[in-house]
Amino acid sequence: MKTFSRITILLLLLLVVIGQAVAGSKKNTVGIISEQDKRKAEYIFLQAQAYKVQDSIAAYFDLIKYAYQLDSTNTAINYYYGYLLLLKDNSTDDEKKRGLELMRKHVEAHPEDYYEATYFSDACMSLAQGDKNVGLATVERLAELNPTKTEVQMRLASAYVQNEKFAEALKVYDKIEEFEGKSIETTAYKVALCRQLGDTIGAIRQMRSLYDEAPSNVSNNLVMSELFGAFGMSDSALFYLDKAQRLDPDNGNVYFAKAQYYDVIGDSVNYDKEIYNALVSPDLDVETKLDVLTQYTSTQLMRNDSTDRVNNLFKVLVAQYPHEPKVHDLFSMYYSTMKDYKHAAEELGYVLDVDPTNAEAWQKLMVVNIMGDNYADAIKAAQKALEYNPENIDLYRYIAPAYYQMKEYDKAIATYDKAMSLVDKSKNAELYSDLIGGKGDVMVELGDSAAGFALYEEALKIFPGNTGIMNNYAYFLSLSDKDLDKAESMAARAVNANPTNSTFIDTYAWVFFKKKDYQMALFYIRSAMTNADEPSADIIEHYGDILFMTGDEEEAVKQWERALELNPTNEVLMRKVENKTYYEK
Numbered sequence: 001m002k003t004f005s006r007i008t009i010l011l012l013l014l015l016v017v018i019g020q021a022v023a024g025s026k027k028n029t030v031g032i033i034s035e036q037d038k039r040k041a042e043y044i045f046l047q048a049q050a051y052k053v054q055d056s057i058a059a060y061f062d063l064i065k066y067a068y069q070l071d072s073t074n075t076a077i078n079y080y081y082g083y084l085l086l087l088k089d090n091s092t093d094d095e096k097k098r099g100l101e102l103m104r105k106h107v108e109a110h111p112e113d114y115y116e117a118t119y120f121s122d123a124c125m126s127l128a129q130g131d132k133n134v135g136l137a138t139v140e141r142l143a144e145l146n147p148t149k150t151e152v153q154m155r156l157a158s159a160y161v162q163n164e165k166f167a168e169a170l171k172v173y174d175k176i177e178e179f180e181g182k183s184i185e186t187t188a189y190k191v192a193l194c195r196q197l198g199d200t201i202g203a204i205r206q207m208r209s210l211y212d213e214a215p216s217n218v219s220n221n222l223v224m225s226e227l228f229g230a231f232g233m234s235d236s237a238l239f240y241l242d243k244a245q246r247l248d249p250d251n252g253n254v255y256f257a258k259a260q261y262y263d264v265i266g267d268s269v270n271y272d273k274e275i276y277n278a279l280v281s282p283d284l285d286v287e288t289k290l291d292v293l294t295q296y297t298s299t300q301l302m303r304n305d306s307t308d309r310v311n312n313l314f315k316v317l318v319a320q321y322p323h324e325p326k327v328h329d330l331f332s333m334y335y336s337t338m339k340d341y342k343h344a345a346e347e348l349g350y351v352l353d354v355d356p357t358n359a360e361a362w363q364k365l366m367v368v369n370i371m372g373d374n375y376a377d378a379i380k381a382a383q384k385a386l387e388y389n390p391e392n393i394d395l396y397r398y399i400a401p402a403y404y405q406m407k408e409y410d411k412a413i414a415t416y417d418k419a420m421s422l423v424d425k426s427k428n429a430e431l432y433s434d435l436i437g438g439k440g441d442v443m444v445e446l447g448d449s450a451a452g453f454a455l456y457e458e459a460l461k462i463f464p465g466n467t468g469i470m471n472n473y474a475y476f477l478s479l480s481d482k483d484l485d486k487a488e489s490m491a492a493r494a495v496n497a498n499p500t501n502s503t504f505i506d507t508y509a510w511v512f513f514k515k516k517d518y519q520m521a522l523f524y525i526r527s528a529m530t531n532a533d534e535p536s537a538d539i540i541e542h543y544g545d546i547l548f549m550t551g552d553e554e555e556a557v558k559q560w561e562r563a564l565e566l567n568p569t570n571e572v573l574m575r576k577v578e579n580k581t582y583y584e585k
Contacts, residue, residue: 033071041071045080061088075106079116086123096129104134111141118142118155125162136163143172148179157189166196182210184223191227200231218244222257234265252281256292263299272309279316286321290330293317297334307338325351325358332364341372359389366398375402393422393431400438404445412442425462433463437472444476452476467494467504475507478514487511495524502532506539509546518549537567541576548582556582 048063061084067074068081082102085095103120111117117138124135139152139159146152153176160169170193173186180186187210194203207227211220221244228236241261244254259274275296279289293313300310314331321327332347348365352358362385369378382399389395396419403412416439425432440455456473459466470490477487491508498504509524525543529535535543544559557580564573575583 033073037070038074041067041074041077044070045074045077048080060084075109078102079106079120083119086127093129096127100124100127100130107138111138112145114142114146114152121155121159125159132163135159147175150176150180161193166193169193170197182213184210184219188223195230203227204231216247218248218251218254221247222254225257225261229261229264234261237261250281250283252278252284252288255281256284256288259292259296276313276316279313280320286324286326289317290326294330301337310334323354325354325361329361329364332368336368336371339371341368341374344368345372345374345377356384357388359385359392359395362389363394363398366395366402370398370402370405373405375406378402379406391422393419396422397431397434397438400435400442404438404442409442409446413439416442429463430466433459433466433469436462437466437469440469441472449476449480449482465497467497470494471504471507474511478507478511481514484511484515488515500531502528502535502539505531506542510542513542513546513549518546521546522550537563537570537573540566541570541573544576545582553580 044063044067048060048067051057051059051063064077064081064084067077071077079102082099085091085099085102088095091099100120100123103116103123107113107117107120121135121138121142124130124138125132136159139156143152143156153172157169157172157176160166160172170190173190173193176186187206190206191203194200194206204227207224211224214220221240225237225240225244228234228240238261241254241258244251245258248254255274255278259271259278262268262271262274275292278284278292284292296313297310300307314327314334317327318331328347328350332344332351335341335344335347345365345368348361348368351361352365355361362381365381366378366385369375369381379399379402382395382402385392385395396415400412400415400419403409403415416435420432420435420439423432423435436455436459440452440459442452443449443455444452453473453476456469459469460473471494474487474491474494477483477490488508488511491504491511494504495501495508505524505528509521509528512518512521512524525539525546528539529543532539540559540563544556544563547553547559548556557577560573560576564570564577567573572583
């Protein structure tokens, strides 16, 4: 039996009363609305506002609509009915146009209604069905009525900019300065407008007028430097930076600004020096210093520059904040980027010393240990994490694969079963599907392909869009030379959903290889090689296998040799390299 909420029942009762009242009232056949209907419409309009406060939007809309049907001459009712037509789900273009017209009637009749006018002007300026000129005219009227209200004048300036009337916007900012005084924010807007108008001299004059009011203000000097730098006037930019530093020799923001200046002109020595000064400055808080170091580190990594300088700067920050988790966390991320997983794990250890309940840090520790092939420590971290976070299902997702990699398959299966017992598959189908699929991987590895494939089928039934399961299922089908058409279909779906995933593309290539469609296999394996940041031994070996079958035996051996360097204990690879021929695994 369907149940109704209290609000729904009240709404239904109210609509019945309204219907009865409307039916009982005398309608004027020539379209004149009676005073009785006008009063009813106002009453319903007020009731609608109560539902709006309660977030009962459907009820709010229905009541506003009834009020409009009773009295279409009430501009306030017109406005909100039109406003709701704009907000309505799947609102058509015609409904939006009608909504804007209904809102316009009220705004033209009552230009003093501040909020209604601003919402209407915003809609006109932002909606495709709106008219920017109408929106601008609305804001202009509002500004005339509120000549000293900064918010309105700023809105008018913004409207002029949207309509590409930059000179008019500039005049509005001049007016704002008359009653607000000069500020960096307003001056920045004026400078931007001057630059938009191609008026370099005007932009500098605007900045100088602010600067002249407080030439000893450090911020003003920094902004002047930034402006001259933007215009390519590096000598003038440095002049104001040096002056800011003389005014406040320990200001960390000045050091950082100078670092950016030196970076732009390509002076790496002074760039490093000023970054160091910024990091040791007592003026900058730890959050800002982390931002500085993050930006610096990203720049150095992109340039493949020396890591020694980055390491030293991290150590400087750690020395200042030995017990700050965010510093150690960032250092760990840097080590991970450099593939130094041992030190990444050490830094996360410091984070967890401060807060052992930090589930995210435990997960990161598990990940860096797994990436470093240190599966035993990954499991230890997971077990410790569960002591503090026993209900965190995500932790099990790391433990089970670690057991799998260590070939402790019974423990992997037990872990997957435990995790599945904690998950409500009706609420988290994707996670449950992942767990079943993971168990399927273990069963296939144990040699029970039938059980593994059955688990894959179950996982895809629960969550049909699980591309990770599709990929694994397709790959193992291809290895067993079973149902290669099905394998191709699933691999294709996985690649279409993840077109840059090198692992998925490799699977697709391998399915074609097993189907003896070597040209398609070659096309996709090259794509896998291109999309991989650093191709794995498996991908490189597959590349060699496919090259061999397409007749390029010399290049195939080279790729097998590359793969063997990454996986020196692989006996099949050894045979391929030694005998210069392809062997089945």
